[in-house]
Amino acid sequence: MADRAFSSGSTSSATDEARSRVVIVGGGFAGLNLAKGLDRAPVSVTLLDRRNYHLFQPLLYQVATAVLSPADIASPIRHILRHQQNVRVGLAEVRAVDLDRRRILLEKEELGYDYLVLAVGATHSYFGQDHWAAFAPGLKTIEDALEIRRRVLLAYEDAEWEVDAERRRAKLTFVVVGGGPTGVEMAGALKEIASRTIPKDFRHIDTTSARVILIEAGPRLLQGMPVPAGARALQQLRAMGVEVRLGQLVTDIRREEVVLGEERLPATNVIWAAGVRGAPLAQTLGVELDRSGRIKVGPDLSLPGHPEVFVVGDLALVVDARTGEAVPGVAPAAIQMGRFVARVIGEEVQAKGDKPPRPVFHYHDKGAMATIGQNRAVASLKGFTFSGFFAWLLWCLVHILSLVGFRKRVFVVFSWLWSYLSFTKSARLITGDAEDAIHRRRQEPD
């Protein structure tokens, strides 16, 4: 009986039955904004996610670097949508989609739809070297962020008691692979921890001597942003003491070593910020994917041949007809896609007679930005590139205003102020299995 719970709903009324059923899979920026956009539409929305919360991913690196706590950047989806009566929220993972029968398959049950929107996002890609994942965690989920925080903090704990100089050096070497916004922000924050946050906490090691190395295979940093932004980021990171290596390809990652062609870099702590690919659900659909596992959609963001199925956010590959460029996998694009599809569905279900022709999605690029350490950033807005303190203030403002919930905004502002004025990062906890933490320290080869 319980298996049919999602499909029936125990209190659905007769009115609900007559409404179009919109199923949204994924409560990220795209899925959440889509659900909100259907606020006044005469539809019955089901929003499913594997998590009970919406995550503000642009600030995830601040959880990984102990500035913020998970609850500062995440809110329960059902709480965000609590006042919207035409939405029900469910914790579930979609296993497959039956496009012909218009049903999605959950672990044990099925759910029919009139409109389906896939907004499940992207995950790490190790370019076929999945065994690197054990040594170089990526940064997509709260669990990822807490694991990175734990490894970074443990590295200093280990180094403090390590008497062998060479191994101590490896423990105090942090390698970030990938020079996009996440890589740039992680590298800057790691350097700042070493040089400003923790020096006084340790007796035996000089944490300011810790090396932070940022490796980018391409010719410049921040390739999604204009050229001057990448140049400024490079300049600012180098000024902070981050070793930036451009045009170098990581060829292997092992337990305590990163290999770059001929060079072997002894490093215990590696963070992967290089590749993303579409979530695995895309592969179950039998539709055309690009190299990165994204789904190619039409100009209205619908699946070719299936106008009732949309793909939005990082999972969608759509070329903007106006610019001829693929829409980038960033939060503003996801938000715009969600709102666009909400409008399309809203208009169709309210149309009397024939369905109106579908509009075409255009991405409005309002600019991009990345922080570099405590009080510097680069921002590119309408063709101009800013950097330094002003860009950092702008970055703070934009991110604060985008956070869901008044309390979170106030808390995050206060956390930043505190972290800024005191050089202290308050969330420096090594959580998880304590046994495991101690074991791992001791089990390294002697």
Next chain:
Amino acid sequence: MADRAFSSGSTSSATDEARSRVVIVGGGFAGLNLAKGLDRAPVSVTLLDRRNYHLFQPLLYQVATAVLSPADIASPIRHILRHQQNVRVGLAEVRAVDLDRRRILLEKEELGYDYLVLAVGATHSYFGQDHWAAFAPGLKTIEDALEIRRRVLLAYEDAEWEVDAERRRAKLTFVVVGGGPTGVEMAGALKEIASRTIPKDFRHIDTTSARVILIEAGPRLLQGMPVPAGARALQQLRAMGVEVRLGQLVTDIRREEVVLGEERLPATNVIWAAGVRGAPLAQTLGVELDRSGRIKVGPDLSLPGHPEVFVVGDLALVVDARTGEAVPGVAPAAIQMGRFVARVIGEEVQAKGDKPPRPVFHYHDKGAMATIGQNRAVASLKGFTFSGFFAWLLWCLVHILSLVGFRKRVFVVFSWLWSYLSFTKSARLITGDAEDAIHRRRQEPD
């Protein structure tokens, strides 16, 4: 080589070598206050803990009930002690103590001491029924608190989609075993989540109908506090709608059922707040323990026959000669024990000639308190019992002032204010392995 890191220390100077070596095991209230108390003593202190942080345990139930985040109630030990030059802090677990050779054994290395202080605290006791642990987690660590938070939140998610009325009822039944401060606080907070925090978030279930049952084997609540305090707590919990059962013994805990003699209570969510016992390290010492695994110590808190070894905090069983009663396992007692032993050691190492006679430890009971839901509490101070809003304000004040760090105080005050004014608990995240969360939901017997 690395194995001797703890015992040598890579930068210890000649002066350090001549100083008495004080090894403290455990960075809780007792251990931390002991280290601080040795601030000016000519000793070389090593403080070891399995965790990198000091945890403010009295507020742990607020992490379990989604009011606070872990970082709000925990601070890195080495950060707290960063200005104290005679302390070094290490992340390590003590496996055994060699009392004759005056050495402690870590996983792979040994460490000698002149004074040893065991402050490793207590853990849950299921009174020999350790298999209950899987169904009834206790509340001693941050991981415990996050696991309870996760289970409580998942219970509502499950119930929302459960069509079988009986199983839905079981999912909406929360049983707390044990009527001490933790049990009373958990029961009150759980009832408040159900009745005030989340009702609007759910569509299919009426969360205000959730049952919270508090079971205590003894004749009254809060047995460590005066009789009127227990009576007030009972009255206030019942007024909130908590079902309090006194004098009832839990005889079994199974997957979805709590057994009380003849009665079977269908309940998916059980929280264990009944028994504690001394940490397992005590059993390795070959010394006399009481029924609860605590170490019997002399009036100076030293181990009989070993004046150089002290036991402080929850692990110590000491009868106060003045009152004839055992000192209770509460934070103020642990703090007082830590300070007492710091004074004893400080005086001995600074004594010229013969060691001074050891003083006798007396516990100064300054009162006790427990919160009951959002704005009520009971407090007993110098023979008087307060309850209600005034007691709650007092409770807030005392706990805020005891938190380490200005930022944490401000944050916790703000979290409480926000939670109080908005009825919102902001840390309502189901973290951990998402696969596991979804699997567990589906794998329950049909």
